Amino acid sequence: MKTVKVTINVNNEKIKLQVKPYETLLETLRERLALTGAKEACSLGSCGSCTVLLNGTPVRSCLILTPEVDGASITTIEGLKEDGKLHPLQEAFMEKGAVQCGFCTSGMIMTAKGLLNRNKKPSRAEIIKSISSNICRCTGYKKIVEAVEEASKKMA
Ligand code: FES
Ligand code: FES
Structure with a gap:
């Protein structure tokens, strides 16, 4: 199957991935990167449980394809801690x-x-x-x- 090369910065770490063209950001975070804080509920953009920050702005990661965010910065709940302390x-x-x-x-x-x-x-x-x-x-x-x-x- 054809895949797409993507580089994203996730929680301040640069990550290079090879993903399916239609893979959602939520799938990438949860299934490839084991960042399971973002939850999958409706998968339709209706509930907000999958919200992460895209360049500082909240987005529904179930509605975004990972190839669309090539070069972007993503912050998940796992990346909110600072110096080992909860936000x-x-x-x-x-x-x-x-x-x-x-x-x-x-x-x-x-x-x-x-x-x-x-x-x-x-x-x-x-x-x-x-x-x-x-x-x-x-x-x-x-x-x-x-x-x-x-x-x-x-x-x-
Ligand atoms: S899972 Fe409900 S908005 Fe994404
Ligand atoms: S859905 Fe249970 S705490 Fe919000």
Whole structure:
């Protein structure tokens, strides 16, 4: 089968791959690179559980083909830790009880990271809007919003 050469920077590591032309970024991350933090749920772009950062912006990795991101930088939940410490968003999600089954959590955190990349002090309304297309079946969202608020305060 024909394959495509791709070079991507994943969590600050340059990686050269030979992938199928129609392979999704989510498949590449989970199945080739064993980065299973991004979850596969709907595979249709509807739930947000597969969210990662593409050059700092949240994207649904189930909708993107890996050959399309040749040369780009990808950040997954596994790449958020700094100096061996959890990112303030990861700490706040735990402290605020914003994680229940955890299936949506990495997508929520990466979406929130994208928000904080472009707006260091988002209002509650801006936080709600940013996560509004990420689906969580467990938490009722209140704790998630509080966690993002808490993290933005710590990072200010
Ligand atoms: S698995 Fe990608 S949006 Fe649902
Ligand atoms: S914590 Fe279970 S889906 Fe969000």
